[in-house]
Each structure stands twice: as structure tokens, then as C-alpha cells.
Amino acid sequence: MQDIKAQVRQFIADNFIMGADGVALGDDDSFLEHQVLDSTGFLELISHLEESYGIKVLDDEMVPENLDSLSSVANYVARKQLA
């Protein structure tokens, strides 16, 4: 799970933060509240998760509890891989 979190952190850093000054993201920080991801950003994150981890994100799983922080994404992907 630590691997997933690190990989997602790298994806977010590469594609959304892009090295901008003063943007630091804690494990439990909300992507929405920190305005790191908007709804299109979440779609991009979901496509990345589906392609990278071989999972299918169902419509009713597209909720902040599963996707709105590094920790919640890592937990969610780990659960999906076990399912």
C-alpha cells in the first residue's frame, strides 16, 4: 500500500503540481479542498488508476471517501486489488 501511495503521489506531482512553489500535499490532505484536483482531474486520476493497477472504478465508487486523498486512494486501490 505504501508503494501505491508513493506512486500516486508521483503521478499527482508530475501531472497536477508540476513542481509549483509552495504546494505540499500530506497523506490525508483533500485534493478538492487544496484545489489540486477538480472534477476533470479526478477523471484523469481514475483513468490512471484503472490503467496502472488493472482495476475498474465503478460509478458508485467515485466518491471522495475513496479518491480525495493519497491515503484514501491507496486504501481504495488495495481493497480493489484484493477483491
Place this chain on the structure above:
Amino acid sequence: MTADTIPRPDVLQMDWTAEADRIARWIVGTLAKRLHRRGLVVAISGGIDSSLCAALAVRAIGPKKVFGLLMPERDSSSSSTQRGLQLAQHLGIAHEVFDIAPALAAMGCYQQRDDAMRRVFPEYGPAWKSKIVIAGGLTGGINHFKLVVAAPDGTQREARLPAREYLQIVAATNFKQRVRKTMDYFHADRLNYAVVGTPNRLEYDQGFFVKVGDGAADLKPIAHLYKTQVYAIARALGLPEAICTATPTTDTYSLAQGQDEFYFALPYAQMDLALWAMNHGVPAELLGAALGMDRAAAERVYADIGAKRRAAQYLHAPAETIEPLVPTSPA
């Protein structure tokens, strides 16, 4: 009306004729003192917003200085064009019908859109119809879009759009609003007129427009009006009944598509009240009481309005510069 009582639709009431006159005076002043143009171009879709804008333009400066443009394309409803023509005749303005479909086809609008749709539904073909609908926000989820397609036999299927396909479909359909704006400005430049933007308050606030498309204009005379108010003023000004009773649609996709299923969380009358309540600091439970929903649902409505408002910031923003370069108002 205060923030601690249940908001009722009458909070949107005003003296409709007086408001039309106020807007008309503002149009004249803006045109003469700020824009320094001789008249107004209004793109007329056949819907209520552009119809009211055209009527207000005529009220402000008379029919001889207003030019109406009707720009249908392949997915436009023929009834929209008929209503637009009815309006132009009712107002007595010069107007032109210009079919933008050949330009859109040449630019790849339909091809790019259909290519993306076929990546989701490989069997999608020329005789099929389609639309995209919004989902997620009102159920506490993350907003996303579904592609709905109808086969020639009428059977419908839907699937969530992945990011790449969603972006390509939106980018392709945005050609429509941008080509129309190009034509608006051709006529505005030719006539030395200014271009009227037609968003109502819901559209302006929530970002329901295309940047450098229908979002581009020289003046936006009804951007402060809730949709309910737009209808009421249109009726007060005596616009044709067919226009005052038409259901708001996007008129952008080949399947019938209401504005609320494409973008807004709620039908417009409820959206008006929700946006008004948010703007006036009304607690979610009181909004819920007004809309017949519980507090949690009303909080989701507020959250959805906030999310769309944030997304709209990019749409409203002018190009960034490293430092202020040109004063935006006289010193």
C-alpha cells in the same frame, strides 16, 4: 427575506418592466461611453436567453441598430431556428441564417467527436444519436459525465466517459460555440457593432459556457438575472409564446438534452432558488425545506454549486501575465 427563513420563489420577484428599462439604459450607456460601437450583434438560438437579449437590445437602441444571427448546424433542432426567425421578425431586426455545419465539418468537429464516441461504443455510426449527461454531484459523488447513445432502432445505452474521451468530445463540440463567435465578430467588425453575450446568472456563475466561445462578448446584459427572472421579463416584454414556453436545451447534441441533465444539478427554478440561497447565506436546512429535500441533500447542492464555481474561475479568467500590463479602467 432574511437568511434565517425558508427562501420562497418570490425572492426573485421584481418590477419586470422597470428592470428591462434599467438594462436598456445600461446597454445604451455601455455602448456609447465604453465600447464606442454603433450597434449590437446578437446570436439568436431560439432559446429564452438570447431572445431576451435581442429584445433588450432593441428596447435600448431600436431595431435598426441590432443584427441577429441564426447559426444552426447538424445537431440543431429545426424548431430552434423557426423560433429564432419568429423572434427576428417579431422584433423587426435585420438577420441572417448561416449554416455553420460545413465549417464545422471542415474543421473536424463531427469527426473528432464521433471518433471519441466510437472508442466507447465501437458500433456508433452516422445514423446513431448521442448526448452526454452529468452524474455524481447530487449523490455526494464526484461529478462525471456519461455518454448516452441511441441506435437507429431507438435502443439506448450509456457508459461513463473516461477522461480522454470526455475531453475530446467536449473539445470537438466546443467548435460549435467558437465558430459561432467567429461569425458574431465578423458581423460586429463589418458593421462596427459590439457583440452581446447571452448568459443568464446560472450559466455565468456556474461556468455553463465555452471559453472563447459563447463566453466571449463585449457586454452581457442578463448575466445578473436568474433564469426565472429571464422568463418573467421575456413575458413582460411580450416575446412570442413559443419562445417563452420552450424547454431549455443545449441544442448541441443529437439526442434531446435538457440543460439540467447536461450541467446543472437541478431544474432551473430550483437551481435559481439554490443559487440565490447560497448567495444570501441561507443555511442548508432552510434551502432543503424550500426544495423538499433533507439537509444533507441541500448541503450536496451547495457543494456542487461551489465545485462548479471553482471550475468556472478558469473559464472567466483572462490570460495571465507576469505583472499587470494595461490598466483595465481609466486612471
